[in-house]
Amino acid sequence: MDHNAVIYKDLDRILVTKEEIAASVKALGEQITRDYAGKEPVLLGILNGAIVFFSDLMRELDLPVSIEFMAVSSYGSATESTGVVQIRKDLDHDITGKDILIVEDIIDSGMTLKFLLGHLKYKGAKSIRIATLLDKPARRRVDLKPDYACFQIPDAFVVGYGLDYDGKYRNLPDIGVLAPRIYEQTD
Numbered sequence: 001m002d003h004n005a006v007i008y009k010d011l012d013r014i015l016v017t018k019e020e021i022a023a024s025v026k027a028l029g030e031q032i033t034r035d036y037a038g039k040e041p042v043l044l045g046i047l048n049g050a051i052v053f054f055s056d057l058m059r060e061l062d063l064p065v066s067i068e069f070m071a072v073s074s075y076g077s078a079t080e081s082t083g084v085v086q087i088r089k090d091l092d093h094d095i096t097g098k099d100i101l102i103v104e105d106i107i108d109s110g111m112t113l114k115f116l117l118g119h120l121k122y123k124g125a126k127s128i129r130i131a132t133l134l135d136k137p138a139r140r141r142v143d144l145k146p147d148y149a150c151f152q153i154p155d156a157f158v159v160g161y162g163l164d165y166d167g168k169y170r171n172l173p174d175i176g177v178l179a180p181r182i183y184e185q186t187d
């Protein structure tokens with residue numbers, strides 16, 4: 001895609017290209033396929049941000065998976081979470097005794113996932129692991145580490161490949177740093 005295109009104009013820079021993403025997702029798929037050999041994991045995508053990563057990752061898995069989605073909102077400003085998490089869409093099926101692999105777009109403070117881990121344990125999951133596309137360890141406010149992460153990134157607000165700002169930019173094929181002028185506007 002032309003990097004001068006409309007959807008790229010609000011970026012400061014590209015952080016991860018679509019080629020780098022594809023290579024990393026493929027390698028992650030191979031690793032998860034090995035780690036879950038003989039199992040039938042449930043891939044749990046966290047809406048909406050994880051959808052692009054989720055749909056690419058699931059096609060790299062040579063495993064009999066099933067899929068589930070949850071939607072959660074965490075309150076706060078547009079670029080900071082408060083840790084108060086609310087479930088907007090819960091699981092569709094019973095997960096008692098199942099091996100759950102959470103598929104998330106990004107771990108920032110870690111509060112969303114900390115909350116979800118508690119919820120899934122309460123629902124009777126046998127095992128729970130986390131696969132995240134992006135990890136921002138510098139921003140962590142709770143003790144939480146992903147089992148799988150494609151990229152560790154610096155403390156910057158990023159968009160693309162499913163990640164949004166104010167509902168937009170999810171359809172960028174690459175991951176880019178959003179220009180601060182976009183979210184620092186006060187009017």
Ligand code: IMP
Pocket residue numbers: 049074081104105106107108109110111112113156157158159163164165
């Ligand atoms: P946490 O609870 O602070 O770990 O926040 C996780 C959620 O915040 C993610 O699922 C994203 O929806 C959102 N988020 C955190 N950092 C970014 C970012 O840099 N770009 C877009 N969304 C983000």
Ligand code: MG
Pocket residue numbers: 047048049105
């Ligand atoms: Mg999100």
